[in-house]
Amino acid sequence: MKPDDAPPHLLKLGWHASLELGYAVRGGRTVPVQRRHHGPLRVQKHFIDPAGACQHIVVHPPGGIAGGDRLRVDVALAGGADVLITSPGAAKWYDGFGHSAGQILNFELEAGSRLAWLPQETILYAGADVRLEMRARLHGDAGLLFGDVVCLGRPACAETFMRGAWRQLSEIERDDRLIWCEHTVLTAGTPLLTSPVGLAGRSTVGLLLWAGPPLPPEMHRSVLALETGGQAAASQLPDVWVARFAGDSAEEAQRWLRCARALIHPFTHGRPAHDPRIWAT
Numbered sequence: 358m359k360p361d362d363a364p365p366h367l368l369k370l371g372w373h374a375s376l377e378l379g380y381a382v383r384g385g386r387t388v389p390v391q392r393r394h395h396g397p398l399r400v401q402k403h404f405i406d407p408a409g410a411c412q413h414i415v416v417h418p419p420g421g422i423a424g425g426d427r428l429r430v431d432v433a434l435a436g437g438a439d440v441l442i443t444s445p446g447a448a449k450w451y452d453g454f455g456h457s458a459g460q461i462l463n464f465e466l467e468a469g470s471r472l473a474w475l476p477q478e479t480i481l482y483a484g485a486d487v488r489l490e491m492r493a494r495l496h497g498d499a500g501l502l503f504g505d506v507v508c509l510g511r512p513a514c515a516e517t518f519m520r521g522a523w524r525q526l527s528e529i530e531r532d533d534r535l536i537w538c539e540h541t542v543l544t545a546g547t548p549l550l551t552s553p554v555g556l557a558g559r560s561t562v563g564l565l566l567w568a569g570p571p572l573p574p575e576m577h578r579s580v581l582a583l584e585t586g587g588q589a590a591a592s593q594l595p596d597v598w599v600a601r602f603a604g605d606s607a608e609e610a611q612r613w614l615r616c617a618r619a620l621i622h623p624f625t626h627g628r629p630a631h632d633p634r635i636w637a638t
Contacts, residue, residue: 371425371458374398378442380411380470381435387411391433398428401445406631410439414635415476417448424453424486428460434470434499439626443633444476447508447607452484453521459488468497471626475618478506478561478607481523483516483545488524493568495531500569502618502625503527506602506610508561509543509550518560520545529568529597536596537568556603559587563602563610565617567625572598579620585613 376398379391386409392400401414415430422428434440450458466472481487493501507525509518522544529537549555556562571593580591580600587604600617602610615632622630 371423371427371456372396372419373427373429374417375429375431376400376415377431377433378413379433379435380438380440382437385409387438387440389413390435398430404634406441408439408626408628408631410441410471410626410631412441412443412633414633415442415444417444421449421451422458422460422487423451424456424458426458429463430461431463431465432472432474433465434467434472436467436469438467438470440471441473441475441633443635445635447477448479450479450481450485450487452482453486454484455486457486457488457522460490462491464491464493464501466493466495466499466501468499471500471502473502473504473618473626475502475504478508478611480508480511480607481518481521483510483518484520486522488526490526491528492526493529494533495529495568497532498569499531500567500625501529503566503568504564504614504618506561506563506607506614508607509556510560512560512605518545518550527566531568531596537566559603560605561587561603561607561610563614565600565614567598567621568596569598569625572621572624576621576624580617583613583616583620585609587613589613591617 374396377393381390386405389403397418399416404412510516525541527539551558586609589602591600602613619630
């Protein structure tokens with residue numbers, strides 16, 4: 358990019374946006390009780406599924422995140438609330454032209470609540486310099502089901518992640534005790550992108566994490582037995598259950614994670630999984 362083609366100064370500053378969401382139980386159903394936004398972050402009208410859980414779709418109207426942009430989402434669940442939050446389409450993080458962009462997620466879950474954060478995939482274009490953060494504070498027996506699919510580059514148009522950086526931080530606390538901490542730092546050109554101990558040339562990775570009671574062994578084994586077009590594995594750790602996917606297709610990653618969710622949902626939520634209608638469009 359030539360200096361004369363550089364974005365105007367105001368564009369270099371980026372676009373900051375935030376969204377605060379709160380949920381509580383009213384009349385046996387989970388309903389939104391707080392919704393506050395600043396900048397281009399919104400939620401569509403909520404939907405109550407047959408079990409009384411609340412489904413919300415977070416919308417970022419610009420359709421993509423550029424260098425300098427900052428997004429922040431704060432979600433608070435009162436005791437007993439049951440919420441699923443997703444997105445209408447892929448989050449596209451564009452070439453930052455030397456400017457970083459970021460997203461911060463903060464979850465506060467009171468005892469007896471359940472949050473499923475299951476957005477569509479995150480696509481990092483070549484040149485994107487992105488930092489993604491997720492911090493969750495769980496109280497008592499609150500449960501968190503967290504899904505994440507990240508695509509490095511756009512293989513369909515022969516674009517590899519030859520420039521840029523992906524930094525991701527995930528931390529989960531239960532009653533002020535850290536139970537999960539993971540840091541990811543992948544820069545373009547790092548040997549980890551092609552090494553067998555890294556991504557081994559794969560362009561898409563997926564994560565499904567359950568912070569709650571340990572899964573029954575037979576349920577864990579049923580997830581391991583799922584067919585996949587890439588590579589997948591799962592581990593039951595003392596405080597969290599983690600399933601991972603590595604491949605070259607966002608669609609295959611989402612299919613595998615959603616199949617895994619369907620298998621464990623009767624245990625994590627006490628009922629069969631009910632997919633958001635937006636996933637069928």
